[in-house]
Amino acid sequence: MSCKIVIPSHKRHDRVFAKKLVNDPIICVAESQADLYRQFNPDCEIVTHPDDVVGLIPKRNWMAKHFRELFMLDDDVHACKAIYAEKGEPCRVKDRDLITHIILSLHDIAKLMDVHLFGFTSRISPVMYDETGFLSLSKMITGCSYGVIYNKNTWWNEEIRLKEDFWISCYMKYKERRILTDLRYNFEQKNTFVNAGGLASIRNQEEERRSILFIKKNFGDSILLKSATNNGKDKTKQLVEYNISCKFKF
Structure with a gap:
């Protein structure tokens, strides 16, 4: 089974920035929002979930079961940056083919290693990069850009509404003792607290x-x-x- 790059979205039909970064993205939305998303995103496949799946955490549980192997990219992600530069600012990766390859290659490594949670670093500066190790099995994933290979442990507790990335990182550390993180790349979001839609209404x-x-x-x-x-x-x-x-x- 191949890995799908899926963009969970909610009431941001005209602001799905992440679709510009990768090839063949799938936008996942509630059934009642599908027509608007198709109208504003004719170049993307739209997959719908029932309207009674409310909130990002139930949506992630639904997507994991539906797609089985997927990489989730938040709709407000607008840049991929390489932080392994020798000096200066992180280098922005602009090639869609390359960004897609970076994501799918990490999925392939995770599958070979039987790791069920994988993602990229939250570090933003080259001075934070450790050139002696670009992959980690002990770091946490960052919530705007991570993937799962579905099994019984890829589960988000729906009693919480925020910090689900921290939850599943802790849960997978406890259950499986390892998470695969690529420390060379960082995905950058728009300002979460001013971008309407998504989790803005409850954050x-x-x-x-x-x-x-x-x-x-x-x-x-x-x-x-x-x-x-x-x-x-x-x-x-x-x-x-x-x-x-x-x-x-x-």
């Missing part, structure tokens, strides 16, 4: 905080909240500012 500090606490409840001491800073902010305030990391004991 706020309280929802972020609730999601973090839920993840902490599920994974316990492996979830680290940032310590108090010099200006006296305590951990509760840090929660609101979304500072969270994980460290598993294996």
Whole structure:
């Protein structure tokens, strides 16, 4: 089975930026939005899910079961950058064929290694690149650009509404002990908090905080909240500012 590049989208029929980056993208939307998406995106295949699949996390569960092997690219992703440059700014990758090849090659490696969650780095600067290792089995994936090869562990808990990338990274680390991450490339999004549609209607500090606490409840001491800073902010305030990391004991 080949890997499909799928763009989950919601109420952004006229702003699917990610379709310009890759070859043969599939846009996945609710049935009631299909006509608008077909009108504004005639060059793309539109796959629909039932309208009762509401929210990004239920949508990801539906897509994983439907496509089985897929790479998910958020609709507001507008650039792919190579951060292994020797100096200066990351180099923007503009060739659609090359970006498609980068994605599908990582899928092929994941399949060979029997890894079921794969993606790219969240690092944005060449100074953060470690030239001694461009692939990792221990890093987290970043939410705007990652893929799954479906099995019983590729599952998102639908009790949370945000930070689903952090959830599934922790879950796969616990279940399978490995995630494949390509540290050479970064996919860049438009500003999430000002781009209407998608998760914009539910993304706020309280929802972020609730999601973090839920993840902490599920994974316990492996979830680290940032310590108090010099200006006296305590951990509760840090929660609101979304500072969270994980460290598993294996």
